[in-house]
Each structure stands twice: as structure tokens, then as C-alpha cells.
Amino acid sequence: MAGSRGSHDGVEVDLQLHRAHSARMYDYYLGGTTNFAADREAAGQALAVFPWAPVAARANRAFMHRSIRFLAGTGIDQFLDIGTGIPTSPNLHEIAQQVNPQARVLYTDNDPIVFAHAQALLRSNPAGRTVYLQADVHKPEAILESAELREALDLARPVALSLVALLHFIPDERQAHAVVDRLKSALAPGSALVISHGTADFAPAAAERVSQVYAAAGTPVRMRGREEVRSFLDGWEIRDPGVVATHRWRPDPDGSGPEITEAEASAYAAVAVKP
Numbered sequence: 001m002a003g004s005r006g007s008h009d010g011v012e013v014d015l016q017l018h019r020a021h022s023a024r025m026y027d028y029y030l031g032g033t034t035n036f037a038a039d040r041e042a043a044g045q046a047l048a049v050f051p052w053a054p055v056a057a058r059a060n061r062a063f064m065h066r067s068i069r070f071l072a073g074t075g076i077d078q079f080l081d082i083g084t085g086i087p088t089s090p091n092l093h094e095i096a097q098q099v100n101p102q103a104r105v106l107y108t109d110n111d112p113i114v115f116a117h118a119q120a121l122l123r124s125n126p127a128g129r130t131v132y133l134q135a136d137v138h139k140p141e142a143i144l145e146s147a148e149l150r151e152a153l154d155l156a157r158p159v160a161l162s163l164v165a166l167l168h169f170i171p172d173e174r175q176a177h178a179v180v181d182r183l184k185s186a187l188a189p190g191s192a193l194v195i196s197h198g199t200a201d202f203a204p205a206a207a208e209r210v211s212q213v214y215a216a217a218g219t220p221v222r223m224r225g226r227e228e229v230r231s232f233l234d235g236w237e238i239r240d241p242g243v244v245a246t247h248r249w250r251p252d253p254d255g256s257g258p259e260i261t262e263a264e265a266s267a268y269a270a271v272a273v274k275p
């Protein structure tokens with residue numbers, strides 16, 4: 001299966017089906033169908049030590065929906081989503097465009113499988129715009145200076161930067177901060193940062209074991225504590241309720257969200273705004 005290829009707009013992409021990929025493991029937790037034997041095997045090992053992964057993935061996804069709806073409601077109409085994942089409806093642009101049909105989104109991910117499915121991300125409301133860029137967050141300049149970014153976004157106006165369930169895939173502390181700081185520095189006042197991040201604070205033993213499964217599958221991860229996650233937001237104004245477990249970030253007032261525990265979520269979420 002090595003070297004299996006897909007195509008997008010006539011461009012061949014190497015899907016590397018022989019090894020597990022985090023995007024496809026996440027898709028498996030969410031009940032999607034864009035995952036292959038190597039992904040399911042690694043995901044099975046993760047589920048053996050962290051059986052709540054599907055609950056955590058759904059809570060994370062629901063946080064993305066609520067935070068984007070919240071920010072679109074405050075008037076932000078531009079979104080830069082890095083680490084988009086395999087399209088899972090509703091995608092970010094669908095949420096934002098429900099609030100403002102003119103919302104514009106640049107999606108980026110470094111996984112070729114996301115590129116291969118990017119067409120689903122490009123079904124924008126005609127009044128708005130969505131653009132896809134294959135890029136690695138380790139190289140923020142390549143994102144910030146891309147023609148795709150210029151096509152989708154105007155950096156002179158506020159942008160919501162979404163780094164949802166992404167930064168735990170940058171284990172090196174200095175590198176993770178350098179990347180986030182560079183991205184933050186490119187954005188105009190009034191911009192927002194949306195973060196969610198895996199943590200070992202709530203279920204330390206299970207989080208340690210699931211980190212080992214990911215590392216063995218070729219994807220090193222670093223769970224971070226609450227203060228470490230908060231430090232990514234330094235200099236920006238953290239919106240209520242602060243840095244909390246994903247399911248506790250502004251839950252829907254009708255109480256329709258699922259009853260889950262901190263350990264099941266095992267991730268922090270926060271939104272901050274650039275002064």
C-alpha cells in the first residue's frame with residue numbers, strides 16, 4: 001500500500017497508507033470513513049489505553065463549533081484554520097457562514113489526505129470564500145506569505161486563528177511558542193486565537209499511555225498542563241470562561257451537550273483576543 005496515491009485537481013498526492021496518520025486516526029474516532037488499516041490499528045491501540053478518545057474528539061469538535069459561532073457573532077468574518085483535519089461536516093466555514101454568509105476561510109493542513117479531500121472544504125457559500133493550502137505549521141512564513149492566504153484573507157482586518165487540537169503535535173516547547181508567536185504577530189488588533197490542546201492534567205496515566213501509542217506510530221505528541229496552554233495566549237485578552245476543559249467552554253445554554261467528565265475530554269480549550 002506504500003505510496004498509494006490520490007489526486008486533487010489533477011495533482012497526484014502520496015497518501016502514505018502504510019503508516020498511521022493523526023488526521024485519519026481522528027477521523028476514525030469521529031466515526032468517519034477516511035481511514036485505513038494502519039490508522040485503525042494505531043487507533044485501536046489508543047482506544048485500548050484511552051477508551052474515551054471518541055468522546056474527546058466529539059467534545060473537541062463541538063468546542064470548535066461553539067467558539068467559531070461565538071467569534072462570528074462578534075463580527076469576525078475571516079478565519080485561518082491550521083490543522084483542519086479531514087473534512088467533517090459541519091466544517092468551520094459552514095459554522096461561520098451560518099452566522100455570516102460572507103465569511104472567508106483559509107484552511108491548511110500538512111497531511112496529503114486532507115488535500116485529497118479538500119474539495120469538500122471548498123464548497124463555500126457563494127457570498128463568502130474558502131481556500132485550501134497544504135502547509136506545515138512549523139513554517140508559518142509559508143502560510144503567511146502564500147498566494148492562497150492573500151486570496152482568502154485581508155490581514156489588515158481581524159482574523160480568527162484556529163489552532164484546534166494541533167499544538168500537541170509540536171512537542172518542542174520553544175518551537176511551539178515560536179510558531180504561535182509568529183502567527184499572532186501577523187494578525188491585526190481585534191483578531192482572535194482559538195486553541196484546544198491535549199492534556200494529562202485530568203487522566204495522567206491514560207494520557208501518558210496514549211502519548212506512547214502516538215509516538216510509536218510515528219507521531220510524537222506533548223500533552224501540556226493548563227498554565228502551559230494558557231501561555232500560548234500571552235499578551236492577548238482571554239475571553240470567559242478562561243482555559244477550561246473543552247466541554248466546559250461556553251456550553252450550549254439549553255444543556256443539550258453531552259454529560260462528560262474532565263478525564264474523558266482530556267483537553268483544554270480557550271479563546272483570546274488581540275488588544
Ligand SMILES: C[S@@+](CC[C@H](N)C(=O)[O-])C[C@H]1O[C@@H](n2cnc3c(N)ncnc32)[C@H](O)[C@@H]1O
Pocket residue numbers: 022023026060061064082083084085086108109110111114135136137138163164165166169
Ligand atoms: C486531531 S486533528 C484536528 C482537526 C481539527 N482541527 C479539529 O479539531 O477537528 C489534527 C490535525 O492537525 C494536522 N497536523 C498535525 N501536524 C501538523 C503540522 N505540523 N502542520 C499542519 N497540520 C498538522 C493533522 O494532519 C490533523 O489533520
